[in-house]
Amino acid sequence: MRQRLVPAALGAGLLASLVTGITHPTDATAAITTSVTYPTPASGAWTVTGQGYGHGYGLSQWGAQSRAVAGQDHRRILADYYPGTTVGTRADRTLRVQLSRFAGNEVYLEAENQPLWIGDGTAKVPAGQRLQVTWDGSALVLTAWAPGWVKVWSQRWTTIPTVTTIVGGPGNGIWVERVDGSGNLYPGSISFPLSSPVTPVNNVGLEEYLLGVVPRESPAWFATEALKAQAVAARSYTLSTLKPASSPYDICDSESCQVYAGIRSHTASGAVTELQSASTTAAVRATAGEIREYQGAAAFTQFSSSNGGWSATGSKPYLAAREDPWSSPAGKVPQDTVARWTAQLPVATVAANCPNGGALRSMTVTRRTGDGVWGGRVLELVLRCSTGDKTLAGTSVARFGSTLKSSWWTVVPGGSADITAYWRAAGGDASVLGRPTSDVFALPQVEGSYQNFERGAVYWSPRSGVHAVRGAIRDAWGRLGWENSALAFPSTDERPLALRGGAFQQFLGGSLYWSPATGAHEVRGAIRDRWGALGWETGYLGYPTSDERRLAAGAYATFEGGSVYWSRATGAHAVRGAIRDAWGRTGWEDGVLGYPVTDELKLSGGAFTAFAGGSVYWSPATGAHVVRGAIRDAWGAQGWETGRLGYPTSDERAVAGGRRSDFQGGSITWTQSGGAVVTYS
Numbered sequence: 001m002r003q004r005l006v007p008a009a010l011g012a013g014l015l016a017s018l019v020t021g022i023t024h025p026t027d028a029t030a031a032i033t034t035s036v037t038y039p040t041p042a043s044g045a046w047t048v049t050g051q052g053y054g055h056g057y058g059l060s061q062w063g064a065q066s067r068a069v070a071g072q073d074h075r076r077i078l079a080d081y082y083p084g085t086t087v088g089t090r091a092d093r094t095l096r097v098q099l100s101r102f103a104g105n106e107v108y109l110e111a112e113n114q115p116l117w118i119g120d121g122t123a124k125v126p127a128g129q130r131l132q133v134t135w136d137g138s139a140l141v142l143t144a145w146a147p148g149w150v151k152v153w154s155q156r157w158t159t160i161p162t163v164t165t166i167v168g169g170p171g172n173g174i175w176v177e178r179v180d181g182s183g184n185l186y187p188g189s190i191s192f193p194l195s196s197p198v199t200p201v202n203n204v205g206l207e208e209y210l211l212g213v214v215p216r217e218s219p220a221w222f223a224t225e226a227l228k229a230q231a232v233a234a235r236s237y238t239l240s241t242l243k244p245a246s247s248p249y250d251i252c253d254s255e256s257c258q259v260y261a262g263i264r265s266h267t268a269s270g271a272v273t274e275l276q277s278a279s280t281t282a283a284v285r286a287t288a289g290e291i292r293e294y295q296g297a298a299a300f301t302q303f304s305s306s307n308g309g310w311s312a313t314g315s316k317p318y319l320a321a322r323e324d325p326w327s328s329p330a331g332k333v334p335q336d337t338v339a340r341w342t343a344q345l346p347v348a349t350v351a352a353n354c355p356n357g358g359a360l361r362s363m364t365v366t367r368r369t370g371d372g373v374w375g376g377r378v379l380e381l382v383l384r385c386s387t388g389d390k391t392l393a394g395t396s397v398a399r400f401g402s403t404l405k406s407s408w409w410t411v412v413p414g415g416s417a418d419i420t421a422y423w424r425a426a427g428g429d430a431s432v433l434g435r436p437t438s439d440v441f442a443l444p445q446v447e448g449s450y451q452n453f454e455r456g457a458v459y460w461s462p463r464s465g466v467h468a469v470r471g472a473i474r475d476a477w478g479r480l481g482w483e484n485s486a487l488a489f490p491s492t493d494e495r496p497l498a499l500r501g502g503a504f505q506q507f508l509g510g511s512l513y514w515s516p517a518t519g520a521h522e523v524r525g526a527i528r529d530r531w532g533a534l535g536w537e538t539g540y541l542g543y544p545t546s547d548e549r550r551l552a553a554g555a556y557a558t559f560e561g562g563s564v565y566w567s568r569a570t571g572a573h574a575v576r577g578a579i580r581d582a583w584g585r586t587g588w589e590d591g592v593l594g595y596p597v598t599d600e601l602k603l604s605g606g607a608f609t610a611f612a613g614g615s616v617y618w619s620p621a622t623g624a625h626v627v628r629g630a631i632r633d634a635w636g637a638q639g640w641e642t643g644r645l646g647y648p649t650s651d652e653r654a655v656a657g658g659r660r661s662d663f664q665g666g667s668i669t670w671t672q673s674g675g676a677v678v679t680y681s
Contacts, residue, residue, distance in 0.1 A: 030370035037364040045344040050409030052308025053338035059303035063327035068223035077229040088293035098249035103199040108177040135196040164189035186262040193248035216259040220277035227283035236291040239298035310372040358387025374410040415449030415460035416440040464489035476520035518543040530572035570595040582624035622647040634676035
């Protein structure tokens with residue numbers, strides 16, 4: 001029996017780039033209205049399956065990795081994720097980065113084996129001492145402490161102090177620490193706005209700043225071109241979001257902006273962690289100064305861990321909703337655990353939004369973005385509470401804080417009761433299915449569920465309902481990819497056919513037909529329609545003997561009595577017997593005749609099939625032969641097969657100066673100078 005894998009536990013994933021940027025549009029032009037209600041489960045939590053991680057605007061970091069592994073360079077990647085933007089360059093510049101992770105009542109600074117200098121160098125903290133910065137209500141208080149908490153000096157500052165390790169220069173790096181000694185090493189200098197809480201600001205060059213951003217936003221083991229794409233996106237994002245000069249800082253160090261942690265960190269016990277890597281440093285330096293521009297300005301290049309297969313509509317023309325197969329569950333790299341995920345959504349988390357502390361009765365999804373599976377990202381939910389209804393709007397709200405990885409999710413479909421009811425109605429243990437051999441499982445990639453039995457399985461989906469699949473038909477469906485194939489879910493049970501003890505089953509995307517002689521094969525789309533028009537299995541084609549097979553510009557399927565070929569330009573047509581053999585001699589659809597444009601048509605004493613590049617005519621006396629071009633036109637002018645020339649007795653062949661075809665009543669020779677000339681025998 002078919003085995004399913006339980007969804008893998010979420011790995012470490014991308015480090016922090018889950019909500020880069022603070023713009024959260026709550027509407028989309030393709031938004032759709034839905035009404036799917038989920039009563040509160042007795043378990044106390046809904047099982048939710050979703051796609052993507054983060055807001056989904058702009059670059060998908062996992063998608064960039066998939067593209068890079070496939071050979072795309074960083075500029076191609078960025079052009080796809082920010083359509084309409086172009087490559088630009090910007091010179092390095094100094095940034096004021098707010099170190100919000102250290103905001104508090106007191107902050108400590110120290111340098112490794114060198115002194116700290118404050119302001120113009122008039123105040124100094126020797127190597128081995130710590131500088132404490134506090135706020136007394138109207139000024140900053142700077143205090144130097146020697147080991148053992150021995151106070152060396154203390155000063156009040158009513159102007160913004162800047163601390164560096166080199167007087168008048170950027171410095172060689174400063175440790176910013178908490179009272180317990182844990183902290184991070186930052187390049188450049190540190191200054192303090194005159195405000196509470198005490199919040200350090202790192203004055204650092206843009207390129208040096210990016211050395212501390214990229215490894216926090218993308219794993220160091222990502223492909224080089226993915227890391228370069230991240231570096232350019234981070235650089236552009238920085239320059240497009242700078243605060244005005246009147247602000248005490250240009251950009252923050254948290255997920256609200258971009259995660260920035262400096263050079264290295266250490267714990268209170270002294271354990272040191274390097275925060276930069278050779279690969280991310282190389283990516284920043286290889287793209288130094290490069291940005292994405294839109295209308296001459298740095299583009300607002302938002303990014304997130306994964307868009308799950310569809311980017312979300314953002315606040316800029318180049319942040320549009322677009323399908324992204326590189327981030328989808330089907331197109332992702334194997335290490336990507338967030339293209340499709342499963343999580344628990346506690347009832348208590350949702351109920352916290354009920355008015356006046358009411359009890360939650362149900363949750364209804366009422367609007368989605370309209371993109372991708374399930375109707376896309378959730379835009380609006382209505383909570384039915386004992387104290388009244390509450391509407392929650394916006395994709396960020398639909399994540400319930402950080403409970404869900406993205407707003408693109410759906411509650412795992414039940415289906416269990418439907419499957420059980422179906423099995424019992426079929427006869428339970430005594431049915432053709434036999435006893436159940438598994439629980440009911442939710443499907444990992446599409447909305448639906450299934451249960452295995454001794455002699456088959458029962459599948460359920462909202463569109464198809466509940467149906468059993470078994471035997472050779474089930475095996476063939478599995479070979480094609482189960483519900484993820486073009487056939488999708490079964491839409492009927494297996495049904496017997498009168499001809500030679502065969503059977504068939506309908507699916508949402510086509511059918512599977514079986515007979516003892518041919519086995520089980522799919523038939524779908526235009527090829528299925530043409531086969532049906534010719535009488536299904538009781539027509540001259542009989543049962544299918546192959547699944548549909550792709551061709552460079554079309555598709556075909558073989559049957560007991562011939563084949564059906566399809567292309568977008570010609571549609572689907574049957575070709576068989578001697579005519580099919582003659583067409584095959586010319587190279588099938590890749591030969592001079594191309595695809596068939598008619599089925600086989602009966603004639604008085606014969607038959608023919610027209611192709612895009614000519615025709616094949618057959619009679620018992622002459623066999624099947626190709627006629628095309630000017631020779632075919634001249635033959636037609638003589639009355640085709642009913643004229644004096646009769647049926648062709650040869651294919652067109654080369655002769656001196658031209659081409660020739662023979663007929664029962666003569667021949668037609670074509671030359672460049674004389675055209676087609678008829679000769680009667």
